[in-house]
Amino acid sequence: xxxxxMDRLARAMAILGGLVLTxxxxxxxxxxxxxxxxxxxxxxxxxxxxxxxxxALTATGVGPVSGDFELVEAGISFTIFAFLPICQLxxxxxxxxxxxxxxxxxxxxxxxxFWEVLLSALIxxxxxxxxxxxxxKMRYGETTFILQFPVWWAxxxxxxxxxxxxxxxxxxxxxxxAAYVTGQDLTPDAEGESIEPA
Amino acid sequence: xxxxLRLHQFLPAQANVPKNILDPWADKIEQESGGRIKIxxxxxxxxxxxxxxxxxxxxxxxxxxxxxxxxxxxxxFPRTEVFELPFTMNDAETTSRAYWKLAEETMMDQxxxxxxxxxLWVHGPGVIHSSQPIDELSDLNGVKLRAPTxxxxxxxxxxxxxxxxxxxxxxxxxxxxxxxxxTVIPWEVVGAxxxxxxxxxxxxxxxxxxxxxxxxxxxxKEKYESLPDDLKAVIDSNSGLEFSAxxxxxxxxxxxxxxxxxxxxxxxxxxxxxxxxxxWKEAAQGTIDAWIAEMDEKGLDGAGLFKRAQxxxxxx
Amino acid sequence: xxxxxxxxxxxxxxxxxxxxxAPIGLAMMLCGLGGLYLATGTPNMxxxxxxxxxxxxxxxxxLSIIPMFLLMGQFATHSGMSSSLFKAAESWLGHRxxxxxxxxxxxxxxxxxxxxxSLATAATMSRVALPELRRYGYSGGFSTATLAxxxxxxxxxxxxxxxxxxxxxxxxNIAKLFLAAFIPGILAAIGYMITISLYVRRNPKAAGTxxxxxxxxRFRALAxxxxxxxxxxxxxxxxxxxxxxxxxxxxxxxxxxxxxALGSGNLTWKMFLDSIIQTALSTGMxxxxxxxxxxxxxFLALSQVPQELxxxxxxxxxxxxxxxxxxxxxxxxxxxxxxxLSMILLTIPIFFxxxxxxxxxxxxxxxxxxxxxxxxxxxxxxxxxxxxxMNLFIINAMDRSTPMKETYKAVLWFITSDVxxxxxxxxxPSITLxxxxx
Ligand code: NA
Ligand code: NA
Numbered sequence: 001x002x003x004x005x006m007d008r009l010a011r012a013m014a015i016l017g018g019l020v021l022t023x024x025x026x027x028x029x030x031x032x033x034x035x036x037x038x039x040x041x042x043x044x045x046x047x048x049x050x051x052x053x054x055x056a057l058t059a060t061g062v063g064p065v066s067g068d069f070e071l072v073e074a075g076i077s078f079t080i081f082a083f084l085p086i087c088q089l090x091x092x093x094x095x096x097x098x099x100x101x102x103x104x105x106x107x108x109x110x111x112x113x114f115w116e117v118l119l120s121a122l123i124x125x126x127x128x129x130x131x132x133x134x135x136x137k138m139r140y141g142e143t144t145f146i147l148q149f150p151v152w153w154a155x156x157x158x159x160x161x162x163x164x165x166x167x168x169x170x171x172x173x174x175x176x177x178a179a180y181v182t183g184q185d186l187t188p189d190a191e192g193e194s195i196e197p198a
Numbered sequence: 199x200x201x202x203l204r205l206h207q208f209l210p211a212q213a214n215v216p217k218n219i220l221d222p223w224a225d226k227i228e229q230e231s232g233g234r235i236k237i238x239x240x241x242x243x244x245x246x247x248x249x250x251x252x253x254x255x256x257x258x259x260x261x262x263x264x265x266x267x268x269x270x271x272x273x274x275f276p277r278t279e280v281f282e283l284p285f286t287m288n289d290a291e292t293t294s295r296a297y298w299k300l301a302e303e304t305m306m307d308q309x310x311x312x313x314x315x316x317x318l319w320v321h322g323p324g325v326i327h328s329s330q331p332i333d334e335l336s337d338l339n340g341v342k343l344r345a346p347t348x349x350x351x352x353x354x355x356x357x358x359x360x361x362x363x364x365x366x367x368x369x370x371x372x373x374x375x376x377x378x379x380x381t382v383i384p385w386e387v388v389g390a391x392x393x394x395x396x397x398x399x400x401x402x403x404x405x406x407x408x409x410x411x412x413x414x415x416x417x418x419k420e421k422y423e424s425l426p427d428d429l430k431a432v433i434d435s436n437s438g439l440e441f442s443a444x445x446x447x448x449x450x451x452x453x454x455x456x457x458x459x460x461x462x463x464x465x466x467x468x469x470x471x472x473x474x475x476x477x478w479k480e481a482a483q484g485t486i487d488a489w490i491a492e493m494d495e496k497g498l499d500g501a502g503l504f505k506r507a508q509x510x511x512x513x514x
Numbered sequence: 515x516x517x518x519x520x521x522x523x524x525x526x527x528x529x530x531x532x533x534x535x536a537p538i539g540l541a542m543m544l545c546g547l548g549g550l551y552l553a554t555g556t557p558n559m560x561x562x563x564x565x566x567x568x569x570x571x572x573x574x575x576x577l578s579i580i581p582m583f584l585l586m587g588q589f590a591t592h593s594g595m596s597s598s599l600f601k602a603a604e605s606w607l608g609h610r611x612x613x614x615x616x617x618x619x620x621x622x623x624x625x626x627x628x629x630x631x632s633l634a635t636a637a638t639m640s641r642v643a644l645p646e647l648r649r650y651g652y653s654g655g656f657s658t659a660t661l662a663x664x665x666x667x668x669x670x671x672x673x674x675x676x677x678x679x680x681x682x683x684x685x686x687n688i689a690k691l692f693l694a695a696f697i698p699g700i701l702a703a704i705g706y707m708i709t710i711s712l713y714v715r716r717n718p719k720a721a722g723t724x725x726x727x728x729x730x731x732r733f734r735a736l737a738x739x740x741x742x743x744x745x746x747x748x749x750x751x752x753x754x755x756x757x758x759x760x761x762x763x764x765x766x767x768x769x770x771x772x773x774x775a776l777g778s779g780n781l782t783w784k785m786f787l788d789s790i791i792q793t794a795l796s797t798g799m800x801x802x803x804x805x806x807x808x809x810x811x812x813f814l815a816l817s818q819v820p821q822e823l824x825x826x827x828x829x830x831x832x833x834x835x836x837x838x839x840x841x842x843x844x845x846x847x848x849x850x851x852x853x854x855l856s857m858i859l860l861t862i863p864i865f866f867x868x869x870x871x872x873x874x875x876x877x878x879x880x881x882x883x884x885x886x887x888x889x890x891x892x893x894x895x896x897x898x899x900x901x902x903x904m905n906l907f908i909i910n911a912m913d914r915s916t917p918m919k920e921t922y923k924a925v926l927w928f929i930t931s932d933v934x935x936x937x938x939x940x941x942x943p944s945i946t947l948x949x950x951x952x
Contacts, residue, residue, distance in 0.1 A: 011791065018790030021581055025772075028765035032758050035342065038360065039376065042340045058340055069363045069575055072761070077573035079581060080801050086791065087798030093537035094799050098851050098902045100535040111535045119540050129564035136254065136565065143273040146351055146363045150273075158569055246812030248574075251566045258562035365575075368759070371687065375756015 006171045010085035013164050017082030024075045027065060035064035067147035074144075074154035081161035085168035088119065109180055116176040120169035127162040134159055199236040201429060203421070206256075207265040208249040211241040214386055214452045219445045220265060220415070223317075223436060231432045237263070257312045259418045268309070268412050272348040275309040276498055277301075278412045280507045281320055282349045283489060284482035285406040285475075287511075294319035294446025296510035297412060298439045304503065310414075314422045316437035317415035321384045322450035323407030324350075328380035329373075331399045333468055335481055344369055344381040350409045353485045354382070366391070373397055382409065385453035385460075394460035401468045403475050408482075413445075517553050521817025524549050528810070528860075538856045539802035546809030553816055563812065571805050575761060579678050579688075581797040582764035583630035586673075588789035589771040590629045591638040594778035595742050599624040600642045602735040609726040612714035614650050615660045616707045618643040622664030623703040624739065626671035627746040628771055630678075631796070632854075632897055636665025636905045640912050651722025655920025656713065658913055659898075662905040662921070663706055663928035666894045669854070671699035672750050673767065676854055676893065678760070679804070680886045683862045686879070688760040689753045693949050694883045698891065698939060705931040713927050745770045800855060807859035814863060824867040834872035835940075838885075841865050842892050842936065849896020853904060857893050880947050887946045888939060895932045898925050 040046050041057035065071075087093060100108055134155035142151040178184070205224060209216055216239070224237035243249065245261060252266040253274070268275035269282065280286075280300070287293045297318045301310065326332055328341065335357060343359045345351045351361045362378050366387075372378045373396040381393065388394055415437075422430065461467060470478070486504070493500025524545050531541040547560040571577070590596075603617035603624070610616065622639050629635050640661045647657040669676050672692035681688040714721045749767035753760050775781035781789075814820060827837060848857055869885050870878065897905045900922045910918055939945055 014791055014794035015787055017794060018585075018787075021585060021790075021793070024578070025582060025585070025765040025768050028762050029769045032762050032766060035377075036757070038340060038342070063340075063360050064342070064362065067363065072578055073573040073575050076575075076578040076581070077569055080572040080797060083581075083794035083798035084802070086794050087802070090795060092795040092799050093539060093802060094853055094856060095535050095537055096532050096852055096902070097535060099533045108535070115536050115540060118544070119537055122540060122543060126564060126568050129561060130568060133565035133569060140271070140274040142271045143348075145272055145348055146361060148272065148348070154573065155569060158572065240815065244812075244815040246563060246808055246815070247567055248570045251570060254562065254566055258558060258565070260559050260562045367685070371689075371756070372759075377756060377759065 010089045010168050013082045014086040017079040020075050021079045024072050031065035031068040034062050038063040070144040078157040081158045084165040088172050089168055113176045113180040117173045120173035123169040124166045127166045130159050130162050200234040202236045203262040204238050205263040206240045206245050206261040208243050219448050227436050256416050256418050262421045263417045265415045269347045277305050277309050280503045281412050282347050283486050284353050285479045287407050287410040290320050290322045290446035290450035291443050292514045294442045295514045298442040299510050313416040314419045315416050317441045317445050319413050319442045319446035320410040322453040324382050324409040326382050326401040327393050327397050328399045329397045332401045341380050342378045344378045356485055385457045389456035394465050399466045403470055404472050517817045521819035539806035542806030542810040546813045549813035576682055579761045579764040582768045584796050585793045586768040586771045587629040587631050587634040588792050589775045592780045592785050593775035594780050596638045597642045598738040602739045605727045605732040605735040612710040612721045614647055615710045618660055619664045619706045622667045624742055626667040629668050630673040630675045632665050632668040635668025637908050640909050653720040654916030655924040656720045658909045658916050658921040659924035662898045662909050665905045666897050669894055670702050684866050684882050686882050694887050694946050705935050709927050709931040741774050811863045820864050820867045824871050827868050828871050834874050845892040850899045851902055854893035884943045884946050891936055
């Protein structure tokens with residue numbers, strides 16, 4: 001029941017992150033295209049072909065999307081934070097199991113619980129520090145270069161995603177401990193997921 | 199030794215500023231302290247993070263000293279921007295003196311309150327390096343240009359160019375591939391980035407430069423306070439007004455080599471006449487006015503800052 | 515204990531944590547944070563770094579290329595291109611002895627051109643080629659080993675996620691690395707085809723045969739793969755010619771492949787969401803390791819281990835070739851146990867300074883690129899070396915009827931081919947650097 005809720009939450013976050021990623025891809029393509037047309041409008045080639053066409057093209061004001069780099073940076077950070085919950089819930093973090101496979105079962109159960117708890121603690125630590133970082137950016141009034149939006153907005157988006165990651169992390173830690181104590185598994189089985197390192 | 203200070207900065211060890219300014223400065227302090235101070239140097243962001251994080255690193259005491267640009271964190275050091283306004287800088291040494299003095303008058307308890315500034319300086323005159331010659335304002339029309347600071351971004355977009363945000367190391371590739379058509383940097387950086395091999399035109403302005411950037415060499419405040427008085431004195435005697443002036447002068451001197459190299463390569467150095475430059479200055483006035491208005495809005499007395507910066511520059 | 519000693523013992527300690535099944539990113543983070551704490555005596559340093567470095571790592575413009583390439587690979591698996599590629603290769607090669615296996619390798623190479631990851635290539639091509647191989651009477655172990663090896667072409671042939679990470683770590687030009695990987699990638703495909711023909715000569719019963727296809731049909735099949743060429747040319751060519759930055763290239767590639775998949779009718783809304791989930795799992799895992807590596811490497815830099823190690827190596831006067839060989843052997847051995855990305859992130863900050871100070875008679879840039887390609891190949895071999903080879907696992911999971919032992923046996927042939935190729939590339943750096951010369 002709670003697992004179901006957590007899974008839906010993590011999935012929703014991942015999809016939200018994926019949609020932002022898709023939007024950034026589209027934005028970048030538009031920017032590349034705009035820059036290409038802008039270059040074409042100013043090129044000797046088009047000007048020699050038809051000055052009117054070149055003028056018309058540049059007159060449209062077509063060009064790269066202003067501040068595209070900044071938008072990608074702000075957006076991609078949200079995306080990655082939004083991807084973290086599902087990673088942890090489905091045990092997607094890379095591990096080396098070759099020696100562990102020969103450990104006794106009780107040791108493996110202990111290690112998995114132990115690492116899960118530490119991982120969750122780390123994610124909460126990261127979330128807390130991200131909040132402090134956001135406060136700094138807010139206090140100092142730092143902005144981006146070109147669009148000059150406050151940097152803390154981007155921190156804030158990432159922080160929101162990190163909070164969800166922390167919630168899922170707490171669940172994972174508690175579920176692991178409960179599983180260790182009671183012997184009943186409350187996390188989805190990571191086996192058979194095709195996790196792709198590179 | 200008694201005290202180890204970690205100096206973190208973003209350029210490789212063999213670049214001009216670490217080699218000609220920071221290393222001699224650190225060596226001198228080590229020597230004058232009789233070996234009681236050791237300054238460990240970590241170039242090229244070896245201790246992690248990106249250049250804009252240097253300021254936080256020194257405030258939080260992650261490292262003890264950083265060399266960085268206030269402009270890396272737009273909005274955070276608004277007063278320093280007064281020296282980055284177009285056509286206000288002529289000579290880096292003079293402006294660096296003015297920068298330190300104005301900082302003493304207005305910034306130490308404000309912009310620089312969380313840190314202990316050891317040196318404040320500006321680089322030599324900014325130059326436009328472009329694939330197509332740029333003589334007149336109209337030549338900027340539609341040029342995709344990498345501008346170095348928040349103020350220059352505004353300036354060039356007001357002047358009709360298309361500013362593109364890029365990190366400094368990406369400049370050579372972007373220039374060679376036409377992702378940008380021009381970049382604005384002082385000569386001193388041109389050598390390391392091989393800009394004169396990539397573009398053949400360099401537009402220089404007579405008298406006042408189209409822009410400069412401000413730097414800061416900063417120390418963690420608590421670390422400084424924790425030093426015994428005699429070691430504080432060693433740091434103090436090597437820092438402040440005269441060191442800032444030296445650093446500014448040195449940086450401008452480092453402009454000469456890459457400039458001569460560009461001439462030797464047969465590149466086209468466009469030295470605008472004062473009459474031509476006047477038109478640029480006129481066009482840039484809007485950017486200055488907008489900056490003053492922006493500062494006034496923040497309650498920072500933009501007009502007063504601008505006037506005082508001009509006075510200090512003139513009197514040096 | 516001195517800071518330097520602390521740095522030296524942190525590495526074996528890190529390995530112990532990893533072998534105790536700690537998530538690799540977490541283990542690096544713990545060693546990095548712990549090291550920074552012990553080095554400075556206060557938690558301030560790592561608390562302060564955590565404040566901004568997580569955000570700055572996750573918001574990195576150059577690293578944003580990774581989720582984009584991963585999504586591109588996901589779209590590629592839904593684009594229907596895997597079967598077009600296999601059909602085209604099979605129509606030309608299938609009638610030869612071992613020809614269907616060769617076709618699978620060829621199709622993997624083609625797929626690698628639009629997919630930046632190895633496992634996705636192995637999994638996608640297996641779905642198409644495994645049933646066909648078995649239909650033509652290819653033995654189980656031979657079929658799975660072929661596809662596992664073929665899958666490694668996914669990272670060898672650009673675009674490649676591993677090369678992106680290497681480029682960022684060593685501040686090299688991604689476009690040049692992609693270009694340099696091209697000929698070694700083609701050599702890998704040719705090497706695997708030669709391996710296949712040797713294998714079937716030795717084990718004639720391992721492969722069946724069929725009649726040659728008429729040429730009209732072959733050309734028709736070939737004509738269907740033009741979209742792959744188009745996307746590959748646009749992405750790699752566009753990055754190299756400077757139409758766009760590598761990140762922009764990845765975005766263009768992801769959009770192009772997404773449109774292909776959409777056009778093929780295979781990319782439904784559900785498939786799109788599934789692509790996102792798969793991208794999320796890989797991206798989250800990779801960035802967590804990158805983050806951990808960042809902290810661990812800051813600590814290493816503070817402890818001066820890389821500097822000391824490289825000046826020690828120089829001081830000993832070892833032959834550069836011996837050092838290089840030892841490093842490559844290290845990767846081969848560790849590749850049996852660890853995944854490629856973690857190995858790169860963990861070791862490049864240590865090994866790269868060592869290699870950079872040695873004289874191989876080439877420019878620093880060429881040395882960095884050549885070393886990068888060699889490392890890429892040896893870590894990629896790790897994907898197919900027993901006992902831990904991710905490609906072997908994934909393919910075996912898709913063909914439960916073949917015992918793992920048979921896959922292990924057959925894959926040794928392909929590993930031999932890899933080793934031969936590495937030796938060739940070490941002895942003749944110009945093979946790698948050839949395309950960069952012009
Ligand atoms: Na590839
Ligand atoms: Na392996």
